[in-house]
Amino acid sequence: MTDLNTLTIAAARDGLKKGDFTSAELTEACLTAIDAADALGAFVHKTPEKAMEQAKSADARGEGGALNGIPLGIKDLFCVRGVDSQAASRILEGFRPEYESTVTTKLWASGAVMLGKLNMDEFAMGSSNESSVYGDAVNPWKVDDRKLTPGGSSGGSATAVAADLCLGATGTDTGGSIRQPAAFTGITGLKPTYGRCSRFGIVAFASSLDQAGPMTKDVRDAAILLREMAGHDPLDSTSVDIAVPDFEAALTGDIKGKTIGLPKEYRVDGMPEEIDRLWSEGRQMLVDAGAKVVDVSLPHTKYALPTYYVIAPAEASSNLARYDGVRFGRRAVPDQGDGVTEMYEKTRAEGFGDEVKRRIMVGTYVLSAGFYDAYYNRARKVRTLIKRDFDEVFAQGVDAILTPTTPSAAFGLGEMAHADPVQMYLNDVFTVTVNLAGLPGISVPTGQGATGLPLGLQLIGRPFEEGDLLNVAYALERAAGFVAKPDRWW
Amino acid sequence: MSIDIETARRVAKLARIRVEDNDLPALAGEFNDILGFIEQLSEVDIDGVEPMTSVTPQRLKRREDVVTDGGQQKAVLNNAPDAREGFFAVPKVVE
Numbered sequence: 001m002t003d004l005n006t007l008t009i010a011a012a013r014d015g016l017k018k019g020d021f022t023s024a025e026l027t028e029a030c031l032t033a034i035d036a037a038d039a040l041g042a043f044v045h046k047t048p049e050k051a052m053e054q055a056k057s058a059d060a061r062g063e064g065g066a067l068n069g070i071p072l073g074i075k076d077l078f079c080v081r082g083v084d085s086q087a088a089s090r091i092l093e094g095f096r097p098e099y100e101s102t103v104t105t106k107l108w109a110s111g112a113v114m115l116g117k118l119n120m121d122e123f124a125m126g127s128s129n130e131s132s133v134y135g136d137a138v139n140p141w142k143v144d145d146r147k148l149t150p151g152g153s154s155g156g157s158a159t160a161v162a163a164d165l166c167l168g169a170t171g172t173d174t175g176g177s178i179r180q181p182a183a184f185t186g187i188t189g190l191k192p193t194y195g196r197c198s199r200f201g202i203v204a205f206a207s208s209l210d211q212a213g214p215m216t217k218d219v220r221d222a223a224i225l226l227r228e229m230a231g232h233d234p235l236d237s238t239s240v241d242i243a244v245p246d247f248e249a250a251l252t253g254d255i256k257g258k259t260i261g262l263p264k265e266y267r268v269d270g271m272p273e274e275i276d277r278l279w280s281e282g283r284q285m286l287v288d289a290g291a292k293v294v295d296v297s298l299p300h301t302k303y304a305l306p307t308y309y310v311i312a313p314a315e316a317s318s319n320l321a322r323y324d325g326v327r328f329g330r331r332a333v334p335d336q337g338d339g340v341t342e343m344y345e346k347t348r349a350e351g352f353g354d355e356v357k358r359r360i361m362v363g364t365y366v367l368s369a370g371f372y373d374a375y376y377n378r379a380r381k382v383r384t385l386i387k388r389d390f391d392e393v394f395a396q397g398v399d400a401i402l403t404p405t406t407p408s409a410a411f412g413l414g415e416m417a418h419a420d421p422v423q424m425y426l427n428d429v430f431t432v433t434v435n436l437a438g439l440p441g442i443s444v445p446t447g448q449g450a451t452g453l454p455l456g457l458q459l460i461g462r463p464f465e466e467g468d469l470l471n472v473a474y475a476l477e478r479a480a481g482f483v484a485k486p487d488r489w490w
Numbered sequence: 491m492s493i494d495i496e497t498a499r500r501v502a503k504l505a506r507i508r509v510e511d512n513d514l515p516a517l518a519g520e521f522n523d524i525l526g527f528i529e530q531l532s533e534v535d536i537d538g539v540e541p542m543t544s545v546t547p548q549r550l551k552r553r554e555d556v557v558t559d560g561g562q563q564k565a566v567l568n569n570a571p572d573a574r575e576g577f578f579a580v581p582k583v584v585e
Binding site: 341342349364385 | 493497498501502504505506507508509517520521523524525527528529530531532534536539540541542543544545546548550551553562565566568569570571572578580581582583
């Protein structure tokens, strides 16, 4: 029999139903794989007792929710009651929430099993998982001696899924943090429409952009997991009160007559040839599947990253003001005579990493008196224009937009250490527009570059039409036939 | 717009993050890289454009104005670095 941890959610669900194996066996297979994969730095807080307890309950229940007995990994950004939840930051050291995020509440109610917390960039700020207090997560894909980044911020989630340490994982995406790591590790990652999943209990980075979503081994699993994560929540006033459809039922693979747009602005200077070729191949796959492909224009694309790097830091500076060493987390040891202000300043100086500090301070600056209009308000107006670009393309009858997910394949850990911060930000050039416009976007592994590293294409859909989007992604997945797996070296 | 060392010091103070004097020049340099990048936004014609307040076109939901939670002092204080007699404890605030 195949190693159970390598199964997809759909295959495990069917196997459990038929009685081929138990959730306890499935969970043990994952726990064994996790213990043998410490070199990947994916799981940062393991919860084997909780996992086995949930697995045995799932077995005892027999029939349960859609995820009954399915072992998952949870990004460290999600609060899980009684389990260390520190957003990969030193400042939340020792924090064990007294409450549970709505998304994880729903997963447990559906019968899912929690294997542990997954590595990420500190407060989800980063594109390489190198800003984590736990150390780097490492991409299971390797082409030479170098250790490669799994991307970020959901780097641990991507690594865990790609290395078969779990059947699926939760991620969050503020500027590309689900889709970019999915592309770097050869898995599927979906950022739902803003408002589809509740943000309650997920450590906030930039509240108008943050959205939780599934990271899985294929498109079908993304559909299954999204349905269990999504839904209105009175505890998040931005979660939308509309029905959650059966996304899996939308996966017919039939996209005849669908119109797919290719935005010319995504052909950026210096894009590697292999990315350009992948994009053309993806286009052809959709044409062969019966879709009509048209060129479209999203004229404000080049302003998306600068807009993001005003809005996200501004919101972060406000959200992260709560980490003051008073109510939770770590407090700096005060010196003789220190007052409360010194306590705040020292706590935040030693609790936050460099990138987080940088973004808080940039946010503080763009919101400060005299600069609010010039930076923050201007960025919010450009954001309106970026969203309008998409509205106009969809109004022309376009059903989905096809782009590369990332401007390159995975790079080596440490290779960006001496670049200026803006160089790292360019990783999100194709994904960040989607957050600014609040749209659903999915990265599908579609091919391998010259060195053999996986590459992904992104599909962007209409708001709240994840079912349609997943179906186009399913058609692309079937045409691409990406089945490669990393050779195990860990 | 260029950020000098004094501005970097002021921003760090506003953000309540202690930055040592000898780290301020590097910080100011990074701010300038990032703000130089952001500066592109000044090219965009934003005349008559409304700033975005919500990316989804929904009205915020309302609910009855009633107490829905409370009475959880222990849970609230459980994660505090220093809690005493039912309060969060902090260093002296008033001289």
